[in-house]
Amino acid sequence: MSLTDFTAPWWFLLLLAVAALVAGYVLVQKTRRRRTLRFTNLELLERVAPKRQNTLRHIPAAALVLALVLLTIAMAGPTAEQRIPRNRATVLLVIDVSLSMEATDVAPTRLEAAKVAAKSFAKGLTPGVNLGLITFAGTATVLVAPTTDRAGVGKAIDNLKLAQSTATGEAIYAALQSIDGFSSVVSGPEGPPPARIVLMSDGKQTIPTESEDDPRGSFTAARAAAEREIPITTISFGTDDGVVEIEGRTQSVAVDDAAMEEIATLSGGDFYKAATAEQLRKVYDTLGEQIGYEIKRADASRPWLILGTILALLSAAGSLVFSQRLP
Numbered sequence: 001m002s003l004t005d006f007t008a009p010w011w012f013l014l015l016l017a018v019a020a021l022v023a024g025y026v027l028v029q030k031t032r033r034r035r036t037l038r039f040t041n042l043e044l045l046e047r048v049a050p051k052r053q054n055t056l057r058h059i060p061a062a063a064l065v066l067a068l069v070l071l072t073i074a075m076a077g078p079t080a081e082q083r084i085p086r087n088r089a090t091v092l093l094v095i096d097v098s099l100s101m102e103a104t105d106v107a108p109t110r111l112e113a114a115k116v117a118a119k120s121f122a123k124g125l126t127p128g129v130n131l132g133l134i135t136f137a138g139t140a141t142v143l144v145a146p147t148t149d150r151a152g153v154g155k156a157i158d159n160l161k162l163a164q165s166t167a168t169g170e171a172i173y174a175a176l177q178s179i180d181g182f183s184s185v186v187s188g189p190e191g192p193p194p195a196r197i198v199l200m201s202d203g204k205q206t207i208p209t210e211s212e213d214d215p216r217g218s219f220t221a222a223r224a225a226a227e228r229e230i231p232i233t234t235i236s237f238g239t240d241d242g243v244v245e246i247e248g249r250t251q252s253v254a255v256d257d258a259a260m261e262e263i264a265t266l267s268g269g270d271f272y273k274a275a276t277a278e279q280l281r282k283v284y285d286t287l288g289e290q291i292g293y294e295i296k297r298a299d300a301s302r303p304w305l306i307l308g309t310i311l312a313l314l315s316a317a318g319s320l321v322f323s324q325r326l327p
């Protein structure tokens with residue numbers, strides 16, 4: 001702990017007064033001892049006031065000095081890093097509902113496992129976070145605008161339906177538009193609340209078909225998010241062994257980890273891989289901690305104040321026991 005960890009370090013000047021009290025106490029004790037030795041019969045003094053009693057009578061004074069030191073530290077305003085719930089933030093949960101989410105490599109299906117984990121994530125977010133929900137397949141749909149109503153988000157997750165194609169770029173653009181609209185309404189003197197997109201997908205972009213760098217592609221959208229300082233946390237969900245039946249034909253629907261990681265990198269966000277329902281739940285738990293809380297330096301004087309007060313009371317009690325008076 002350094003002086004920069006205190007809000008009012010000048011209070012430490014009081015320690016000079018505490019040091020002066022200690023010096024004065026020692027001086028008084030030496031003077032008293034000289035007077036006692038000068039006028040008292042030593043043999044009688046040993047019997048009436050044994051050495052152990054002389055030692056114990058200094059305990060209240062030592063406790064009082066320590067109490068003064070602790071109370072001085074408390075007044076100096078110590079701070080410490082503490083995990084504090086966010087009181088304002090915007091999160092858009094973007095979930096892939098393309099037909100590949102019907103794969104059973106994650107039991108019972110990718111989509112059903114995703115629903116359970118997403119509902120748990122929504123329920124666990126701190127009250128200060130406004131959560132919105134977007135689904136995407138061939139197009140993106142804003143099911144729930146950012147809100148603190150977790151019940152509405154949970155109900156929308158329960159009703160997710162599968163559709164064809166995967167337009168990842170459109171989903172990101174829809175999330176950015178939703179964030180812009182919400183921020184323009186709730187923006188205050190401090191500006192709009194910090195925002196983040198959480199994108200969960202299991203497959204490669206299929207719309208547009210050219211490439212992710214297409215003007216409406218996922219990589220281009222990720223760069224647009226970076227320009228607005230809105231990071232995208234991506235979750236690549238599923239395994240390389242996933243298959244689905246489409247129009248009577250079995251098709252492989254392996255996850256596209258590389259594309260999802262690139263989206264996160266381009267936007268300044270984080271990439272996670274989840275191959276099982278349990279891994280997905282753990283990823284969402286981690287995100288809930290990161291999004292719902294922030295680390296700030298906050299007042300930490302309470303423990304010092306409590307200890308100082310307790311020691312002062314013990315000092316007073318000890319003084320009554322050993323010398324029948326208050327210090």
